[in-house]
Amino acid sequence: MDYSLRDYEDTPPFLGGAGGGPSSSDSSHLLRQNSDLQRKLDEESASNRKKLDAYRTSQQQQAALVSKLQAKLLQYKQRCKDLERDPPPPLPSYLDVGRGGGPTSSSALDAAQAHLRELREERIQDFDTALRRLEDERRENDKLRKMNAVYKEQLDEAHQTNEALTNDLEKLTSDWTHLREDMAMKEKDWIEEEQYFNDYYSSEHARLLALWRDVVDIKRSFSAMQAATEQDLTKIRTDLGQSTRQMNGACTSLVAMGAGSGLANTEKEKLSKENSELKSQVSTLKSDNHALALDSKHKEEKVEELLKRIHVLESRVEEADQNVLLVEEMQHELELLQNTLRDIARAVIQDAEGKDVISSVMQPHVHLTQPGVPPRSPKRAPFTRQPTSPAFAEGTISAVQSSLNNYQLHIHELQTKLAAHREQLHSMKKQYETADESQYTLSQQVNSLTTELDQTKSALNQANREKEGLNKNIEILRVEKTALEKTKREINEMVESLNSNLDKVQKNNSRLSKINESLQNEKLFLQNELDRINSDMDNRETELRGKDDMNRRLREDLLIANEDLKNAKLAKELLEQNKEEMETLLGHVEKSKGDLESEMERLLLDQSEMNEQISKCEALIASLEADRRSLCEKNKKCEEEKQSLRNQMNDQGNDVASLKKELLQAEQIRLDLDSEKLTLIEKCKFLEMEKEKVEVELSQVTKDRSDLSHQLSLLQRKKENLVEDISRLKQKYEQSLEMNNRVNKNLEDLVKECEEKEVR
Template sequence: MVDNNIVEASIHLEVLSHDDDDNRSSSARSQIQDILLNRVQTPPITRSRSPFTVSSQGSNQNLMTTPTSAQLIDENRYLNDELNRVETILNLTRAEKDELSIRYNALSDRLEQSLRAQGIDISSDSNNGEPERRILVQQNIDLRRKLEEEHQNYKRKLSNYQEGQLKQAQLVQKLQQKVLQYKNRCTELELLIEQHKNDMDRIRLTSASNATSSLIFESRITQHNDEENIATITLEEEKHKSANLVQLNTMLREQLDQAHLTNQQLSEEQRRTTTELQKLREDFTQKAHDWKQEERVFNQFCNKEHNHMYELWRDIVTFRKQFIELKGTTERDLMRVRNDLAQTGRSLTSACFGFLTVAKTAETQGQAASERERHDRTNLESQIREKTREISDLQQRLQETSLLNEKLRFQLAEKDGTITTLARANQIQNQATETSSSALETRTREINADTERLHQRLRDIAQSVLNDDDDIFDNDLGRTSPRRLSPLRGADRFDSPDRAYSRLRSPRSNSPQRPTQASRPHSRNVSPSFADSTFSAVQAALNKRQVQVHDLQTKLNSARDTIQQLKDQLNQSDAERRHLDQQATTYKLQIEELRRQFDDTATERDRSKTALETSNHERTNMEKIRITLNSQIDSLRADCERLQQSNTEVQRQRDILEEEKDDLQKDKIRQVKENERCIKVIDNLENKISQLKTDITELREQYHKEKLTKDVLAQEKHVLGDALSRSESYRAEIELDLSKERSENATLRDLLCKIQALNEGLAQDKIELNKIILLVEQEKSSIHNEKSDVEQDKTTLRQELVKVEQEKIDVENERDTLLHRLQLTEVTRQQIEQELNIVNKEKVEIIEQFQQLNRIKNTLAEDLIAARKDIERLSEHNARLNKEKEELTKERGNLVVDLSGTERDNQTLNSTISALRAEKEALETNLYEAQNTISQLEVRKEQLEGENQELLLRKEQLQGEIQRLHAELNVEIEKSARQREQLHLRLTQLEHDKETTVQQHHRAHEDDIERMTREREKLRHELEAVREETIRQLTRDKDDSVQRYEKEKEDLHYELANIITERDQALIEAENEKQKV
């Protein structure tokens, strides 16, 4: 029947081995099956490891008492203790499994909620055409599906494993029941044998007294002998069966030893993984610090670049606006000048044709001047058209550059967003690794605490076994039981090779607590329910340990997968970084191309400026020629005119001054309105730009938030499959990547320094432009002061005009009297006719004087031509100086100089237009007045003589005024030359200051670079020192923990060895006393 039970147990084990997926447990079960089959087919063989071998060599009586119930109880107690210990471990692993399942469910719920929350975003992204987000979401869904499948497989395997463990537990319970039956049967047989012995003794005592009962005694003796033979046979059978059970127990003990070895291996692997995890965590912290530092530097760089681009864009916008306004004003002024020039040309031609009757020479010179003026006007118009075309081309180029700048700015903003998202993803990964490492550390601490509790439990188990043995020995001391003849068998059961080695290594003294322990009362037999519970607890502990081993293996595999995924992420980040470097180089090339285009536009603007200045110089020369012609005409008119002409000239000057005043007021009002309009436009543009900036920042924040949520979800998915294996093989690659990233960071810092130097140069140029603008404003204020002085002169002239008007009124009164007199002198007409002949003679003399004046005028014209040549020479010299000035200033003062030049041109054009208009009116009035005076010459002879004298005096005065005007012109030319020299000196000083400031900035920049490199090296050394210190501290902690565990292990071995020695000595003493008795 026992053999049948053993076969059934082997069949159950075979079924369980098929259901189990773990290789190690299946191999152990196959070994158990082979051993059980060998035990069924072959008789039991005594092995060196059996606890019965020592006592079997003692005597034949000990061999007969091998399968005693006490030894079997000890064996079962030991197995129950081991099963309890393993059960506690399995309970801990089951609790960990439950915790992991709870965490997994929580993470899966969070993932589902995030995916449901992102459902709208996913659809919108698909509509917007963002395939990357769709790919990430699909990957997340696939990973989640895989995790769910793995979790289901794990649950299925776990359920199969639990069913197998339950079947195995049932089998163990059945085996325990069989063992208990064998124990009961053995005790019953022992009782029968004792009863037979007592009967035999009693019969021997009564044989002497009762001889008649000898036959009965002999029959009883034979009967008892038969029963003894039957009992011995049954004992032998039970002995064989108990031997088989002992072998089964040894086999189970070997399995427990293997489980201990696997636990030790797993603990060692856990320690290795913890050390590797700590190293990886340090590497990740270092890398995270480097990433943060790089992110901070890159953010600073991007912010600076963004600010510089924004300032450059504002400068370009202001330049374009000023250029458009300047273009509009110049076009309006040129149209006005063109109309005025046409009017003046017509007036000059009419004046020249009217004056042809007076002097042919003046007519020829006037025609030549008008022809030259028309030719110059046509040239000016052609040049103006060319300049307008060039200005339109420049405007188109500026628009193209502005579009390129906007594109570059948007691309930089996108790259900023990607870099920030990568940095945040790296931080999240580091946090996840830190949390996983902290969880592993807590688990290691819990396992260490469990090991300490298990050691304490082993001590308690050994003590309880000793107490049970002592109680059994005390209770059975007076009996002569066969099972007391081999006390060393139970002791030798604890003599594993490690314990024997520890016993030989350091024998210790007997424990002083032994007597107290021996005195404790214990029952002789252990209850079956307690044995069943302990055996089932051991079996459950073994099952739980196998589950824990399987969990650790799965965690190890998941850690390896996590390391692979981290490596992939690092490769992806490296690829993205290389892509960003390429884009940075392309942006740099585009910026250089834009700078070249800007230089080309500056050169074209300089050429247009030089052309405008040459046209201005030519226009001034024409104006000077016209002024000289007007002065000549005025001199001729002065020779021909009388007092009335001078009066009309004074009135005309007064009108001219009033018109100039009105024009100046209108120009002032227009300039104020233009300034107000410009300020309003600038304010509107600044408000729009600020609004756009706020919109851009809001959009960027939204984009970062969406990217962050996506990265967090992706990170949570990756965390579910993270693990920590293959770290040693990839550590070198990670360090190489870190070195590459550091070198690339150094190159990026160099580029950053260069761009900062360029930005500083641009800022310095802007400062110099502001200085030049201030200088121009100062010059403008000086011009306004001069204008106020001119207005004061105008007030004095007005006062003189008032006086002349009073004289005119007097003259008109006299004229009225003369007309009255003419009516009275009609009677004396004949006398006047006689006197007319005399007047004609005097007229001939006047004509001769007029010819003399023409000759003088020709000489003055020659002088004026010479002066004009000198002026042209000076203008060429000035043009050469202006060209040198433009080459020195380049793009710094172009806008300001153009603005001031156009303002001066407008002022000069307005003044020349008003002067030409006044001169036209003066010429017309002069012609009319000349005709009137010629008609009046015939009437007034005497008055003409006096008036001729007065005219001669006026002529001298006018010549003095002409000389004075020439002197003032020379003074103004000298003053302008001095101003040009001062400007040239200022420009040289500004250039020198610029060079000094650039050198200072360069030196400061180099000092900053050296300081940053020193700080970086210092920080690197400090971090390396901290890393080495942490490694040393961890190694010391590890060594201390290992030494502490070894010491505790040795202490446990010593205590077990002492307990075993004490028990052996007690058993030997008991055996000796028994033999003595």
């Protein structure tokens, strides 16, 4: 950005008030976010407590079932012991009566014997059935013991999962407290940065106002000095005109006196007196001329000091503008940091919700990891008196449902991973396209920079030509100086012998007038060249503004790419949340087996296509790296050319300094001459002002070149960032391939398990 004194003369500065930092709306927004986060934390803690209560109730129910089973086992054991210890039944009463009475008939004995035989057979059958029942009860007891061991293992696993959940809750609470503390610290830092920014902005505003006041004061003093010097120069010109007129009158009178030889001696004495008076006047005029030359030197020194102060103030104004731009960039970066922190907080909350969902989904499957109860043989089923417990039936049903849920979840995870991989491929394609576009823009920028270097070279050639012209002008001025010295000698001889040197003075006057006309023509030529240089500088300013617009567009493209990445992350989280909604499609799982097999084939085809795309992407990356190397070489060449141009500029600065010294010497010699010399000095001053303007423009060109070098360094940093992003994408792609392999292995395992279940 170029700020000259003319711009401050034409337009007043636009200085905004000191920014009070972000408004109250931002603070209220932060408070709302904090309240929302607190509310979500409370809801999450309540949901976690409910889950823990439900888990505890389920544990209590399982403990009650285990206690019931143990009570039933004890009852079975007691019954077995009772059956083993059960004595034989007593004899009937009619046998005792027969024994006590007298002899009976043979029919009664036969009946008694038959009855005894029947009793023995019944006892033998009861004993066999009792043994069989004991064996069945023992087997059932063994089965119940196994079931009890399985339930104990499940209880241990449940306790372990409970401990893991409690540890996770403690970690979440600790992480949340750390996040709260970090957010509080960041809020304090933001407040301190806002206060510092406000103080800095107010101080910069005050500095700009003070600089503007100093510039106005210097401008006024410069205009006053210029008016005073112009008045003094007009007075000197009038005095010199009067002296020349008097000299011409004296010369004519002397000529007339020489022609009229019949004049008296008194008139000769008067002429000698007048001659002496004229000599005294000439000496006084010389002294006055010398004093005026000294005054003009002092004024020139003051003008140079004022110009230096103006340059210093302009540099300060430029620094202040740069500081204002830096402050605006800091504001933009603060807004970006606030947005990123908000996104991080949302991501943390959603991650916590996702963890809760996963834990709630996987909780009922913890108790069903062990195999179920083996089925009973069909031969022994009719001998059992009591049916199986409803808890056992519910356990088997829940085991079947859990296996179906696991199968459905695996299928859904595979589908979501497929969609995620496809989205990653699509995003990678977009990123590669953006990389190609950025490469194309960078190549265009390099071409534009090469054209600008060519333009600067042409400008340097023009400056060299102008330097040669100035050297020629200096040589002409030296010749004129020698001529003026000759004229000075001739004027001294004319004072001694006025009659013989009048013609020579007239010739010298005519020659000096011609030189004056030639200098005026050269002045017009230099003014035209200055106008042309100003137009070139305006064109360069427009080109630099265009480059600034290009940089802003690139920054906007980078911001859009970051937003796309964030949207992709949010979409991924939404897909993870939609896992619960897909659990209602359990009935359609059996129908979609054939579709899954076809999708497996499609997956294999997609994997082959993805491998082909990976090879293509690697080829593109190799081409991009080759282009980057070529661009780096071009940048090195440009930097070497810049260094050579800087060396040339330094040489030209030394030449200009030597030219300044020679011009100052010429001006000191001219100060001893008459009015014609004063006009030449004024023209030389004008030329010096123009040269200083040219030097200022050259300094601006060097600043522009430094800005271009800074932009090139920024572009190189962007290229390095792009290379890092490409490497990260490669890593993500390799991770996605590993995930695909894992998914394929899981699918194969699931297919094998399903086949084994169908075989069973």
